[in-house]
Amino acid sequence: MASMEHAEEVKTVKEKEKKEKTKEKKEKVDETTDTTKLRAKLEKIDAKIDDLKAKKQEIVDRLLQLEEATANAAAAPEAEAAPPASG
8 A cells, every 4th residue: 555655646746847847838938039939839839739639539530439339239129129010
């Protein structure tokens, strides 16, 4: 159990370090006066956003496929279990 506690402590320390680095980056953007650098950063962010949107669309498409397949699989046994309509 001690190793789990240690892992949690390490995790929180890493999270704090990450937050500090993010804060430092934000401060650097505020200090930057070079328009070329700012435009490059903006283009880089736009490219990342586009990539994330593409990944999101792939995930949504796959999720819809899986949900549809699950719905079809659930409907198939019901159709087989129903008695014939002639009677």
